[in-house]
Amino acid sequence: MQDKSRKRHIAKAVTWRIVGTIDTILLSWIISGNPFTGLKIGFAEVITKMILYYFHERIWFKANVPESKKRHLYKTLTWRVLGTIDTMLWAWIISGNPLTGLKIGFAEVVTKMILYYLHERTWYKINFGLDKRKSNA
Incomplete structure (x- = not known):
């Protein structure tokens, strides 16, 4: 299961x-x-985002949080914190x-x-890299 899940996380x-x-480019341009x-x-x-996202996925894969819409919401929030910090730093530097x-980070x-x-909801419906679905969400 480890090899399949790694492929799934890379694809995600x-x-x-x-x-x-695409979203960052458009917001930064505006x-x-x-x-x-x-x-x-x-x-x-x-x-930097692909590396951060991969490790975020690995951590959540090992987390003992049941599959549900709440889990997807928690993942959304934790990812957004990491992603926003990364974007704000790059936008400032560039x-x-x-x-x-700050404006670009807050806008996104x-x-x-x-x-x-x-x-997340779309990927939940895709079984790529999974042996079986843990539960319904």
């Missing part, structure tokens, strides 16, 4: 990163007013302005939580 990390990067700043911020965080970093809190929850 990649699909989430695609969704998350807030900074510069499409190139948006692209730089979006692409700078691709690697824009050179800590206020821009809402969009990313909605998108992440939908991503």
Whole structure:
């Protein structure tokens, strides 16, 4: 089960990163007013976010929290904290302005939580990398 679950977590990390990067690029462009700043911020965080997301998935996989909509909500909240900090730091570094970093980070809190929850619910319906479903949620 370990090998299958690792493949699942890598697949989830990649699909989430695609969704998350598009959202970051668009928000960064809108807030900074510069499409190139948006692209730089979006692409700078691709690697750090995939690494953070993979470990977030591994921790939650081992966590003793039953499968449910509440679990998906808790995962959404914990991931958003990590993701927002990462985005704010990259936005600050790239824009050179800590206020821009804060604005982009706070703006994506809402969009990313909605998108992440939908991503989690979608992946819950996919059995890739699972021997069997633990329980119904």
